[in-house]
Amino acid sequence: MKNRRDIETFVSGVKDLPTLPSVVLKVNRALMDNSATIDSVSSIVEKDPALTAKVLRLANSSYYGFSCHVDTLSRAITVLGFNAIRSLATTVSVFKIFGRRVVESFDMQGLWHHSLGCAIASKALVHSMGTELQEKAFVSGLIHDIGKVVIAQNLPEETDEVLKRLEDGDAPDMAEIEEEVIGFSHTGVGALIAERWRFPKEFSEAIRRHHGVAVSGNDPEEGLSVLTYAVYAGNQVAKDLGLGRSQNMRVKEVHPLVWEKLCLSVKTLPELFDGIKSDFSSVVNSWDLE
Ligand SMILES: [Fe+2]
Numbered sequence: 001m002k003n004r005r006d007i008e009t010f011v012s013g014v015k016d017l018p019t020l021p022s023v024v025l026k027v028n029r030a031l032m033d034n035s036a037t038i039d040s041v042s043s044i045v046e047k048d049p050a051l052t053a054k055v056l057r058l059a060n061s062s063y064y065g066f067s068c069h070v071d072t073l074s075r076a077i078t079v080l081g082f083n084a085i086r087s088l089a090t091t092v093s094v095f096k097i098f099g100r101r102v103v104e105s106f107d108m109q110g111l112w113h114h115s116l117g118c119a120i121a122s123k124a125l126v127h128s129m130g131t132e133l134q135e136k137a138f139v140s141g142l143i144h145d146i147g148k149v150v151i152a153q154n155l156p157e158e159t160d161e162v163l164k165r166l167e168d169g170d171a172p173d174m175a176e177i178e179e180e181v182i183g184f185s186h187t188g189v190g191a192l193i194a195e196r197w198r199f200p201k202e203f204s205e206a207i208r209r210h211h212g213v214a215v216s217g218n219d220p221e222e223g224l225s226v227l228t229y230a231v232y233a234g235n236q237v238a239k240d241l242g243l244g245r246s247q248n249m250r251v252k253e254v255h256p257l258v259w260e261k262l263c264l265s266v267k268t269l270p271e272l273f274d275g276i277k278s279d280f281s282s283v284v285n286s287w288d289l290e
């Protein structure tokens with residue numbers, strides 16, 4: 001792959017690469033090798049009482065829409081599933097990464113909200129395809145731009161140059177400008193970080209391709225997963241609906257064939273987008289992540 005070695009050299013050389021708590025890495029491993037049971041995942045997560053308390057608080061928020069209070073982790077797993085618990089534990093952990101990393105000239109809170117917006121949109125776009133895929137779309141959407149945070153912190157001059165060119169309107173796509181200025185883009189960096197965080201390969205593919213899903217004529221690109229289409233379209237939907245702020249707020253029109261891949265009819269999109277907007281405002285207003 002083009003520039004792969006350069007990205008790897010860059011990522012390996014970053015001294016304080018963002019990390020996820022070992023609890024989340026262990027949940028990832030358990031989900032990856034299919035060894036997860038309600039007891040095993042509960043006991044992994046409960047090793048971190050602060051994380052457990054936050055996961056339970058979020059599980060009881062209106063976004064998940066339960067009428068009764070869920071007060072134990074094993075009950076939350078039973079009701080929501082392993083993948084939703086991973087989504088919540090990842091959200092709590094990634095929020096801390098965004099909060100801790102301050103970069104001048106970089107709207108970190110705007111990018112965090114954009115990431116949450118992309119997570120909610122990507123999940124909603126696969127609402128008809130089962131809860132496991134929905135939660136995978138949520139996590140991949142949440143971390144799709146994590147490469148931007150790492151690049152901004154470690155290559156500040158290049159980041160300024162990228163943002164300047166973006167403002168000047170040199171090229172429509174931030175990843176293309178990054179390729180020119182840096183030699184690689186936040187999409188590749190994010191994909192490598194997802195691999196290091198032990199998320200499944202399909203997550204890194206979705207992150208690597210979130211700016212580039214080629215569709216020509218009647219022929220959508222073969223071999224891409226539904227997850228990749230969901231995060232690609234979810235990113236555009238988050239921008240289009242003004243959820244948070246990415247550095248590049250220009251919206252690419254999503255090709256009708258991508259909606260088809262997501263089993264969505266263009267006619268139903270306005271209603272779906274209304275639901276995404278209301279989910280986003282409920283999450284931003286009620287999720288206590290501090
Ligand atoms: Fe991006």
Ligand SMILES: [Fe+2]
Pocket residue numbers: 114118144145235246
């Ligand atoms: Fe984005």
